[in-house]
Structure formats: C-alpha cells, structure tokens
Amino acid sequence: MTAPAVARRLGRLSALLMVPRTARWVVAGFIVLLVLQALLVQQGLQRLRDIGTMFDHVARTALPAQQHAHEMQRAAQARIMLLLRMLAQPDPFEREADAQAFVQEGLAFGRARDALLALALDDATQIQLRHIQQQAVALSQRQRAMSEALLQGRDDEARALLEQQRLFDVQRELVLELQALAQRMQQQAQADQQRALEAQRSAERIVLMLGASLFALGVAIGVAVTRLVARAERLLLLDKERAEAAACRDPLTGLYNRRGFEQARELLLRASPNGTPHSLLLIDLDHFKPVNDTAGHDAGDALLRRLAQLLRDQVRPQDIVARLGGDEFAVVLVGLDAAQATQVGQRIRDAVADFSFEWGGRTFRLGTSIGVATVLTGAAEAAWSHAMKAADEACYEAKRRGRGQVVGAADVATPATGVQASVA
Numbered sequence: 180m181t182a183p184a185v186a187r188r189l190g191r192l193s194a195l196l197m198v199p200r201t202a203r204w205v206v207a208g209f210i211v212l213l214v215l216q217a218l219l220v221q222q223g224l225q226r227l228r229d230i231g232t233m234f235d236h237v238a239r240t241a242l243p244a245q246q247h248a249h250e251m252q253r254a255a256q257a258r259i260m261l262l263l264r265m266l267a268q269p270d271p272f273e274r275e276a277d278a279q280a281f282v283q284e285g286l287a288f289g290r291a292r293d294a295l296l297a298l299a300l301d302d303a304t305q306i307q308l309r310h311i312q313q314q315a316v317a318l319s320q321r322q323r324a325m326s327e328a329l330l331q332g333r334d335d336e337a338r339a340l341l342e343q344q345r346l347f348d349v350q351r352e353l354v355l356e357l358q359a360l361a362q363r364m365q366q367q368a369q370a371d372q373q374r375a376l377e378a379q380r381s382a383e384r385i386v387l388m389l390g391a392s393l394f395a396l397g398v399a400i401g402v403a404v405t406r407l408v409a410r411a412e413r414l415l416l417l418d419k420e421r422a423e424a425a426a427c428r429d430p431l432t433g434l435y436n437r438r439g440f441e442q443a444r445e446l447l448l449r450a451s452p453n454g455t456p457h458s459l460l461l462i463d464l465d466h467f468k469p470v471n472d473t474a475g476h477d478a479g480d481a482l483l484r485r486l487a488q489l490l491r492d493q494v495r496p497q498d499i500v501a502r503l504g505g506d507e508f509a510v511v512l513v514g515l516d517a518a519q520a521t522q523v524g525q526r527i528r529d530a531v532a533d534f535s536f537e538w539g540g541r542t543f544r545l546g547t548s549i550g551v552a553t554v555l556t557g558a559a560e561a562a563w564s565h566a567m568k569a570a571d572e573a574c575y576e577a578k579r580r581g582r583g584q585v586v587g588a589a590d591v592a593t594p595a596t597g598v599q600a601s602v603a
C-alpha cells in the first residue's frame with residue numbers, strides 16, 4: 180500500500196474514532212515522519228552500497244591495472260637494458276647471467292600482461308592492450324635472436340640485428356604505448372576514486388537533509404501535540420467550570436440556586452473575621468399562584484425573572500441573592516446585623532409592593548413575606564441551619580399575620596446559639 184493510501188485509511192479511522200481535526204493532522208504528520216524515516220534508511224543503504232561498489236572497483240580493478248601496466252613498462256625497459264649490457268661486456272659468464280635475467284623479465288612482463296587481461300577492462304583498454312601484445316611478441320622474437328647471438332659470441336650479428344631490425348625504435352614505441360596504458364589506468368583509477376568520493380558526499384548531503392527534515396517535522400509534531408493536549412485540557416477545565424457554575428445557578432433567573440447559595444454563604448463565613456454578623460432574609464412572594472393561573476406559566480416565569488432583578492437591585496453587589504425554589508428567594512446581607520437587615524427587608528417588601536407587572540393587557544401587583552435571622556461568624560456550624568430554620572419560621576409567621584410583613588426570628592421562638600433575633 181502506498182503512503183498516501185495509508186494516510187487516507189488512518190484519516191478515515193481517526194474520523195471514525197471522533198479524533199479532532201488537529202489530531203488527524205498529527206496522525207498524518209507521524210505517517211509522513213515514518214515514511215521519511217523509511218526513505219532515509221533506504222536511501223542511506225542504497226548510497227552505501229553504491230559507494231562500496233565504487234571503492235571495490237577502485238581496489239580490485241583500477242589500482243591493480245595501473246600497477247600491472249607499470250610492471251609491463253618496467254620489464255620491457257629492463258629487457259632492452261639487459262641486451263645492451265650483454266653487448267657491452269665480453270665476459271661469457273656475465274652474459275649468461277644477463278641472459279637469464281632477460282628471460283626472467285620476459286616472464287615478469289607476461290605475468291603482468293596476463294594479470295591485466297584477467298581484469299574487467301573496458302573495450303578501449305582491451306583494444307590498446309591487444310595492440311601492445313602484438314608489438315611485444317614481434318619485439319620479443321627479435322630480442323631473443325639477438326640474445327642467442329650474443330651468448331654464442333656472434334657480436335657482429337647481434338649488432339646488425341640491433342640496427343637492421345630497429346630494435347630501439349620498436350622498443351621505444353612499445354614503452355611509449357605502455358606508458359600511455361599506465362597513464363590511462365591511472366586516470367581511470369583517479370576518476371573512479373573521484374566518483375566514489377562524490378557519491379559519498381552526495382549521500383552525506385541527502386542523509387543530512389532528510390535528517391534535518393525529520394528533526395523539523397518531529398519538532399512540529401511535538402509542538403502540535405503539546406498544543407493539542409494543552410487546548411484539550413483548557414477546554415475540559417472550561418467545561419468543568421461551566422458545568423460547576425451551571426450546577427450552582429437557577430436557569431430561570433440566573434440567581435444562585437440552593438446549592439450555589441450554600442456554597443457562597445460557606446465561603447462568606449470562612450472569609451469573614453469571627454464575630455462579624457451576617458443576616459439572612461427568606462422572601463416568599465404573596466399570591467403568586469394567581470398569576471400562573473390567570474395569565475399562564477410563561478407570565479409567571481417572566482414575573483419571577485423581573486422580581487429576581489428587582490431583588491438584585493435592592494441589595495449590594497457583595498450580598499448573596501438566591502432563588503431557593505418556586506416563588507421563594509433568600510438573601511444574605513453581608514456584614515449587616517439584625518436591625519440593619521430588617522430595614523433592608525422592609526425596603527425590599529416596599530419595592531415589590533410598588534412594582535407592577537404587565538402581561539396580556541393585565542396588571543399584576545404582588546406582596547412579599549420576609550423572615551429575618553442573623554448569624555455571627557465563628558459560631559457553631561449548626562447556627563447556620565438554625566438561622567435558616569428561624570428565618571423560615573419567621574417568614575411563615577409573616578404569612579400568618581396577613582402577608583406583606585417582615586418578621587424577625589425573635590418574634591417566633593428563642594433563637595439558637597449564634598443566631599440573633601431581629602425585630603420587625
């Protein structure tokens with residue numbers, strides 16, 4: 180399967196697994212990384228093999244060919260020198276020794292030639308070598324005749340052979356040709372070496388480039404993954420915070436619900452210095468039900484929203500306002516004692532009484548019954564639930580007294596420890 184086909188399949192797989200788009204890019208990046216790595220290994224191995232072959236050729240063919248050509252040249256020169264020496268010295272023993280050396284050099288020439296022929300040479304070299312071989316055979320026959328004459332003391336005949344057969348000229352031509360061969364072999368060896376070195380440099384460049392690309396891609400993928408994870412974490416955190424915030428809010432009015440109210444007042448009590456008074460107002464609407472019954476539930480909802488806003492407007496930003504359920508609200512007046520809280524309660528009651536709600540061409544007016552209790556921070560935890568209970572009972576008492584009242588906990592029962600009474 181080709182690399183793009185693999186990428187397509189993985190892309191489809193990640194889509195099936197609901198992997199986000201960025202993650203799909205990361206997966207694709209990893210695939211490219213793997214493909215590049217495979218390419219790097221394949222290219223590296225291929226280049227190494229090529230370089231090995233080239234150096235092998237230099238070692239097995241080019242350099243030995245050069246050596247053999249030199250050896251042939253040397254042996255050919257040595258043979259003519261030996262003949263000249265034989266001619267120059269009359270001592271038969273010395274001549275005998277030189278004759279033997281002459282034969283040995285002939286053998287050395289033949290060995291070097293055979294070794295050269297055994298190598299894998301190109302066509303031009305083989306043609307050149309064959310030509311040299313023909314020249315060498317012709318020359319060798321004449322040289323052997325001259326050597327025979329000298330060994331038998333027929334020096335004049337030997338001299339005549341030397342001159343008539345142009346042994347020196349033929350010899351020079353052969354040596355020149357052998358020099359050309361040796362030079363050619365040397366150039367080939369150098370060219371082969373050069374090619375091998377260039378291949379090595381090119382392999383280094385490719386490996387470096389691919390390595391750098393791999394590194395850059397790896398870094399890019401690393402950064403993408405890190406960002407992806409960080410983003411996912413941020414979103415999760417945000418979701419969690421939103422869910423927690425939503426769990427603490429009343430969806431209709433946006434005020435705290437009972438849970439949010441409990442959390443907020445807990446925080447408040449923990450943050451306040453001991454002995455600070457905080458007051459609780461429990462507010463229940465009077466005659467809310469008829470709004471629902473006559474104008475409908477939507478009207479009731481709208482009215483609850485408007486009254487929630489009215490409550491917020493009546494208190495300070497630091498005060499805690501909540502809808503505990505139905506038409507029941509609670510307010511914690513931060514730092515206010517019972518007397519001050521009672522005043523705020525009365526202000527709220529009056530504001531609600533003054534408020535008129537228009538719906539479907541009809542006007543509604545409502546009242547409120549409010550119970551007040553006060554808690555001192557540092558009191559036992561149970562003091563808070565006592566205060567809640569006391570405010571609830573006070574609110575009930577307000578209803579009982581005919582509604583539209585603000586009633587303090589002291590008017591209802593003896594307050595528990597830490598709960599201060601308030602007077603309406």
Ligand SMILES: Nc1nc2c(ncn2[C@@H]2O[C@H](COP(=O)(O)OP(=O)(O)OP(=O)(O)O)[C@@H](O)[C@H]2O)c(=O)[nH]1
Pocket residue numbers: 431463464465466467468469471475476477478479480483504505506578
């Ligand atoms: N529109 C609307 N009505 C609600 C919601 N929650 C509760 N209610 C209604 O609020 C009314 C509360 O009942 P009550 O407190 O007995 O009604 P009330 O007329 O105020 O009675 P009193 O408090 O005795 O004056 C009920 O009719 C509930 O159906 C709400 O979210 N939306």
